[in-house]
Amino acid sequence: MKRLVALFILIAAPLRAEVDITPVTSPSGLEAWLVEERSIPFVALELVFEGGATLDEDDTAGAVNMMAALLSEGAGDLDAQEFAMRSEELAARLSFDAGRDTVSVTARFLTEDAEAVIDHLRMALTEPRFDEDAIERVRAQTLASLRRDERDPNTLAARAFASAAFDGHAYARPASGTPDTVGALDRDALRAAHEGAIARDRVHIGAAGDIDADTLGTLLDRLFDGIPDAGAAIPDRVSFQADPGVEVISFDGPQTVIAFGHAGIPRDDPDFLSAFVANEIFGGGRFGTRLMRSLREERGLTYGIGSFLSSGLLGDSYQGRLSTDNANVEVVMDLLREEWTRIAEDGVTEEELDRIVTYLTGAYPLRFDGNGSIASIMASMQYQGFDIDYVNIRNDLIRDLTLDEVNDVAARLFDPDALVFFAVGQPVGVN
Amino acid sequence: MFARSLSLAALISLALLRPAHAEPVTHSVLDNGLEVVVIEDRRAPVVVNMVWYRVGAADEPPGQSGIAHFLEHLMFKGTDSMDPGEFSAVVEANGGRDNAFTSWDYTGYFQRVAADRLDLMMQMEADRMQNLAFTDAEWLPERDVILEERGQVLESRVGAQFNEAMLAALFKSHPYGIPIIGWRHEMEELTDDMAMEFYRAHYGPNNAIVVIAGDVDTDEAMAKAERYFGDIPPNPNVTDPARPMEPPHLAERRLTFEDSRVGTPTVSRLYLAPARQSGDQAEAASLQMLAALLGGSSSTSVLERRLRFDEGIALSAWASYFGTARDYGRFSLGIAPVDGVSLEEAEAAMDRVVAEFLEEGVDDAQFERVRRQVRASEVYGLDDTQGRARQFGAALSIGLTVDDVTGWIDALDAVTPEDVIEAGQMLLDRRASVTGYLTAPDDTESAELSQ
Structure with a gap:
């Protein structure tokens, strides 16, 4: 009957990623990771600058975010229209994004135009104009986006969680600021944000595609000519401080969005990988996790539920999210507490661990499937502090984890009594 | 770059020989009507296996909006020889990711896996192309899941509700005006029988396209398609789509x-x-x-x-x-x-x-x-x-x-x-x-x- 079961056991040895990363040091000393891939005539380049919105002060919240948006709104002798036209003439794809912990720059360009694009990008990074009309256009868009956020239950839940978890710290603020702070930002504040955030001392560089190490080194020096050596000081770390319990935020809609969780675990903790594996089994955002089985497959209580280790540069939490009908909120929270207690007390099983190890080690090489994704992973790995050979030993590290190691960290990480829930909606029977 | 099958030197010479826009794409039709497309891309040891059915929400019987998408969910709930959820569990046990999507015109299923797992994926897709089977314990909670899905991705997003209203107003007769996920009051009445009827009317090799993309040899991939799908008989129920078309639009x-x-x-x-x-x-x-x-x-x-x-x-x-x-x-x-x-x-x-x-x-x-x-x-x-x-x-x-x-x-x-x-x-x-x-x-x- 079950003819395919036999195949289930015939699992081939998991692949290694075998990505050939070349460390590159430019003549002036910039370090980058390169994956050379010559079959398509373009280059993907990713820059990650540490700091991001944490560099804002309370009264200039949103400055780094708005500054990043303005990098493509005019630089050097080009105004916003001319800057965009030049990008289009070069068929370059440039984007600038600010997040809580980083400002990232993503560039894709044709090999034949590499030098011209690098000059264009350098102008954006070193000579942004911050023209008054551009500031007002971007401010209007930012304020509109903040207004949408205030009416989006997912954003409201995430913000309530962050605000309680990291009260008094930059992590408690929305990275894009508030209507008040964004309304008050002026050119000086944006210039200061630019000087503080874009600097050599905090950049991580990944590149992939049709370029060799020497050429990349030369281009990077050309790109960073004029970028200051040092930026603003990054704030201190913060510890998780939300009190356990349930908070309801009233919001009209058919469903309630719930953000839940408690303290997490730092990325440089020796047990981080074990915690990562425990979470993958528990709620790691796929089908087949404990939370998806219990709430979706068996009971149809939600379309999707996921949990994640939010381990940032300056602080950590362990969180989950789901949406459910207003009527289901109470039973959902009870089930979450039960699942939390079960994994804290009993851990995971050998079978669950085996299964997740096979999955994780098999899935890892699939990430490295294009120049764009590879460049981004290269920069992100350096930002997260990994060694250059990590790609090729990561699967061994996962395979070497023991059940005791994973369950010890599960007992440490999962704490049902510490759970905090932010329920945005009109939950029935919950106060 | 990926030191699995080609050395860097080989990649460079390949690039010299073959301009970027000439990446091979091969198309073939099996005797049972199945179309097969193979896209070779040998850069990474990864393959995507997709099965597309030429049927979607615009082919639903009146009053059963959402049945095409409901069936898509139920395709993961087992066959005569596989348990509910086993499909995705096997993909996962092989380090792959799988998912599916439904549109007005088509329904697609795909897996991304290491290239040496392709056979298993094709075998499982061939199995559920003809042998779908599930019980009350699976389809009843799954109907709640699609209702929660409608609540989350549509009713909780005002922009999505607006789009739904716009499309319903644009199409006066054609079913492109009916939401893919379905109207809630009709979704609540969907049953296992309706889903199986839709499956029997539309699923089969003569209404499907297999797309294999990634680290495969074209000839080998074509041979595999023949091996796993070639023996499936055409579904005689499959007909050309007959949909209500739009009358002249005379009033904005x-x-x-x-x-x-x-x-x-x-x-x-x-x-x-x-x-x-x-x-x-x-x-x-x-x-x-x-x-x-x-x-x-x-x-x-x-x-x-x-x-x-x-x-x-x-x-x-x-x-x-x-x-x-x-x-x-x-x-x-x-x-x-x-x-x-x-x-x-x-x-x-x-x-x-x-x-x-x-x-x-x-x-x-x-x-x-x-x-x-x-x-x-x-x-x-x-x-x-x-x-x-x-x-x-x-x-x-x-x-x-x-x-x-x-x-x-x-x-x-x-x-x-x-x-x-x-x-x-x-x-x-x-x-x-x-x-x-x-x-x-x-x-x-x-x-x-x-x-």
């Missing part, structure tokens, strides 16, 4: 969607437009270039430049064309005005700018920039193998051919400024269109927020 439609969750009021216009036609994509290509010129860039396109930069009355303004559909395409325009500009004023400004554009003609420099980006997109597109697989799957599902897909960039390249202006005349005739206002009720809260 207008609607207002008011909701307290609206943060940014917008005007949106949807026009009924021609879809891409196999063998003759010139008109669709002209509309695509028109959309690129009017709204393809957030700075330099005509609507953004005039309305956001020059006149300062828009937060953003956009245009887009969707032509990859079996029966009808859609052209859309829209504007989100800045505070203090009413939706009526915004709509009038948008229409004025479009009319001026059609009157004044295309700016040569802008046209050249758009063409250059079109050509570059061919290069950048090669980096995304799964995206290419989706392009071929979607196109073949709606009746286009491999040549239509590979010829699309050339069709865009052949468009002249005159073609764009001619195609754009349709925007001046609002009879086949719907205009929607998305707005928040006047209340103190929004007054404070918009100070």
Whole structure:
């Protein structure tokens, strides 16, 4: 009957990623990771600058975010229209994004135009104009986006969680600021944000595609000519401080969005990988996790539920999210507490661990499937502090984890009594 | 780069021998009617296996909206020889990811796995192409899941509800006006029997396309398709889609969607437009270039430049064309005005700018920039193998051919400024269109927020 079961056991040895990363040091000393891939005539380049919105002060919240948006709104002798036209003439794809912990720059360009694009990008990074009309256009868009956020239950839940978890710290603020702070930002504040955030001392560089190490080194020096050596000081770390319990935020809609969780675990903790594996089994955002089985497959209580280790540069939490009908909120929270207690007390099983190890080690090489994704992973790995050979030993590290190691960290990480829930909606029977 | 099958030196010589745009795409039809497309991309040891069925929400029986999508969920609930959930568990145990999607015209299933697991994926897809079987314990909670899905992705998002209302108003007869996920009151009544009936009427090799993309040898992949799918008999129930078509549109439609969750009021216009036609994509290509010129860039396109930069009355303004559909395409325009500009004023400004554009003609420099980006997109597109697989799957599902897909960039390249202006005349005739206002009720809260 079950003819395919036999195949289930015939699992081939998991692949290694075998990505050939070349460390590159430019003549002036910039370090980058390169994956050379010559079959398509373009280059993907990713820059990650540490700091991001944490560099804002309370009264200039949103400055780094708005500054990043303005990098493509005019630089050097080009105004916003001319800057965009030049990008289009070069068929370059440039984007600038600010997040809580980083400002990232993503560039894709044709090999034949590499030098011209690098000059264009350098102008954006070193000579942004911050023209008054551009500031007002971007401010209007930012304020509109903040207004949408205030009416989006997912954003409201995430913000309530962050605000309680990291009260008094930059992590408690929305990275894009508030209507008040964004309304008050002026050119000086944006210039200061630019000087503080874009600097050599905090950049991580990944590149992939049709370029060799020497050429990349030369281009990077050309790109960073004029970028200051040092930026603003990054704030201190913060510890998780939300009190356990349930908070309801009233919001009209058919469903309630719930953000839940408690303290997490730092990325440089020796047990981080074990915690990562425990979470993958528990709620790691796929089908087949404990939370998806219990709430979706068996009971149809939600379309999707996921949990994640939010381990940032300056602080950590362990969180989950789901949406459910207003009527289901109470039973959902009870089930979450039960699942939390079960994994804290009993851990995971050998079978669950085996299964997740096979999955994780098999899935890892699939990430490295294009120049764009590879460049981004290269920069992100350096930002997260990994060694250059990590790609090729990561699967061994996962395979070497023991059940005791994973369950010890599960007992440490999962704490049902510490759970905090932010329920945005009109939950029935919950106060 | 990936030291598995090719050395770096081999990759370089390969690049010299083969220009980027000549990556091999091979197409074949098995005796049972199954179409097979193989896209070789040997850069990474990864393969995407997709099965597309030429059936979707637009083929549902009246009163059963959502059944195509419900069936898509139930396809993971077991076969005669596999347990519920086993499909995804096997994919996962092999380090892969799998998922599925439903549109009006097609339903697709895919797995991304290491290239040496392809056989197993194809075998399981062939199995559920003919042997679907599930029990009450599976389908009943799954119906709750799709209702939760509607709650989460549609009813909790005011923009999605607005779009649903716009499409329902645009299509007077054709089922493109019915939401893919279904109307809630009909979804609540869907049953296992309806799903099985839909499956028996539409699923089979003669109504399917297999797309294999990635680190495979074309001949080997074709042989595997024959091995796993070749023995499945054609489904005699499969017929050509017979859908209600649109009558002439003689009256423009207008609607207002008011909701307290609206943060940014917008005007949106949807026009009924021609879809891409196999063998003759010139008109669709002209509309695509028109959309690129009017709204393809957030700075330099005509609507953004005039309305956001020059006149300062828009937060953003956009245009887009969707032509990859079996029966009808859609052209859309829209504007989100800045505070203090009413939706009526915004709509009038948008229409004025479009009319001026059609009157004044295309700016040569802008046209050249758009063409250059079109050509570059061919290069950048090669980096995304799964995206290419989706392009071929979607196109073949709606009746286009491999040549239509590979010829699309050339069709865009052949468009002249005159073609764009001619195609754009349709925007001046609002009879086949719907205009929607998305707005928040006047209340103190929004007054404070918009100070």
